Structure formats: C-alpha cells, structure tokens
Amino acid sequence: EAGVTQFPSHSVIEKGQTVTLRCDPISGHDNLYWYRRVMGKEIKFLLHFVKESKQDESGMPNNRFLAERTGGTYSTLKVQPAELEDSGVYFCASSHSSGNTIYFGEGSWLTVV
Amino acid sequence: AQSVTQPDIHITVSEGASLELRCNYSYGATPYLFWYVQSPGQGLQLLLKYFSGDTLVQGIKGFEAEFKRSQSSFNLRKPSVHWSDAAEYFCAVNTGFQKLVFGTGTRLLVSP
Numbered sequence: 601e602a603g604v605t606q607f608p609s610h611s612v613i614e615k616g617q618t619v620t621l622r623c624d625p626i627s628g629h630d631n632l633y634w635y636r637r638v639m640g641k642e643i644k645f646l647l648h649f650v651k652e653s654k655q656d657e658s659g660m661p662n663n664r665f666l667a668e669r670t671g672g673t674y675s676t677l678k679v680q681p682a683e684l685e686d687s688g689v690y691f692c693a694s695s696h697s698s699g700n701t702i703y704f705g706e707g708s709w710l711t712v713v
Numbered sequence: 714a715q716s717v718t719q720p721d722i723h724i725t726v727s728e729g730a731s732l733e734l735r736c737n738y739s740y741g742a743t744p745y746l747f748w749y750v751q752s753p754g755q756g757l758q759l760l761l762k763y764f765s766g767d768t769l770v771q772g773i774k775g776f777e778a779e780f781k782r783s784q785s786s787f788n789l790r791k792p793s794v795h796w797s798d799a800a801e802y803f804c805a806v807n808t809g810f811q812k813l814v815f816g817t818g819t820r821l822l823v824s825p
Contacts, residue, residue, distance in 0.1 A: 606756075633813075635813070642818065643815040644815070648811055648812060655811070656811075656812065693757075700764065700807050700811075701759065702747075704756050704758075705756050707756050707757070
C-alpha cells in the first residue's frame with residue numbers, strides 16, 4: 601500500500617512567486633492534513649480536510665495560503681505570493697475516518713529566496 | 714490549551730548505550746500520544762502510539778514508551794542505540810479533534 605506522497609520534494613522560488621504543493625493521501629483515507637515546520641521550530645498544524653470539506657483551517661497563517669481538495673482525493677496547497685518566512689518543510693498527512701493515527705508524507709521542502 | 718514539552722533540544726549518546734527522551738504533555742482528558750522520528754532528509758515516521766490499556770507500548774526499531782498519567786509524561790526509551798538512530802524525535806498529542814500538537818523535537822546524536 602502506498603503511503604502519503606508529496607510533490608515536489610524540494611522547491612526553491614523567489615520572493616513574490618507562487619508555489620503549489622501537491623499531496624496524495626493513503627488510498628481510502630478521508631482525513632487529509634497539512635502541517636509545516638519553519639525555521640527549525642515545532643511542527644504546526646495548518647488545516648484539516650474531511651473528504652473535500654475543510655474541517656478546520658485554524659492554523660492557516662494568512663490569506664496567501666490556499667488549500668484545496670477537489671473531489672476528496674488529492675490536495676494542493678498554494679502559496680501566493682511567497683515570502684521569505686514561508687521557507688520550511690510542508691508535511692501532508694492522512695488518516696482513516698475512524699482512526700486516530702495520522703500518517704505523514706516525506707514533506708515538501710520549500711526555500712524562498 | 715494543549716501543549717507538549719520536550720525539554721531536551723539535543724542529546725548525545727554513545728552507540729550501544731541506552732536512551733531516554735523526555736516528553737511531557739498538558740491536556741485535560743486522556744490523550745492519544747505519539748512519537749514520530751524524522752531522519753535527515755526524510756519525512757515523519759510513526760514510531761509508536763498510546764491510546765489506552767497497557768501503559769508500556771512497543772514500537773518499531775526497538776523503541777518503547779511509557780505513559781505515566783501522574784507525571785503527564787510519555788518518555789521514549791531504547792536499551793541500545795545504533796548509529797542509524799541519529800535523527801530528530803517528536804512527541805505529539807492528538808487532542809481528539811484529529812489535530813496533532815507537537816513538541817519542539819529532540820535531536821539525537823550518536824557518537825562512536
């Protein structure tokens with residue numbers, strides 16, 4: 601069974617540009633999450649989808665971040681325009697609808713220069 | 714608010730020695746507790762979890778953790794550390810709303 605997959609694994613963009621990160625959850629997992637770790641700080645929750653609906657987006661830092669999960673399958677996280685402080689690792693994770701165990705992907709490492 | 718504290722930012726252990734990484738949590742109800750590991754350049758891998766029952770849980774790679782409600786702790790242990798265990802370890806609590814709260818992580822260095 602494939603795990604959570606994320607693309608791209610690494611991205612370097614200039615300040616002001618746009619980046620779109622993609623996440624494919626484990627097949628059959630209704631719950632999909634985005635987390636990020638910036639500047640060596642703790643990993644922080646961004647938002648949670650249940651199927652295609654946003655269940656909790658309390659962790660989204662500002663309106664430069666837009667997450668979508670059309671059709672309840674894969675998800676994208678767009679940062680537009682990117683700022684220097686957005687550099688970090690963006691983790692996607694998923695879990696079964698009845699499970700409390702959350703499985704993470706390998707992360708998308710974003711560097712804004 | 715829920716929080717997780719990992720008081721040790723860095724720990725250095727000799728290969729073959731025992732290891733204990735500390736984790737304390739703050740949460741009003743019975744928490745779901747996790748340890749994840751991030752090896753260099755890798756993603757977050759689940760080591761073990763505690764939901765209920767036996768307070769000593771076994772995980773992958775020879776790790777175990779003990780839940781102590783009276784101390785609000787969930788410390789990670791391994792009897793003999795291998796060089797491949799060098800990584801960053803994260804303790805996390807699931808507050809029951811499908812949201813994980815992480816500690817700041819402990820970076821483990823293994824010396825020869």
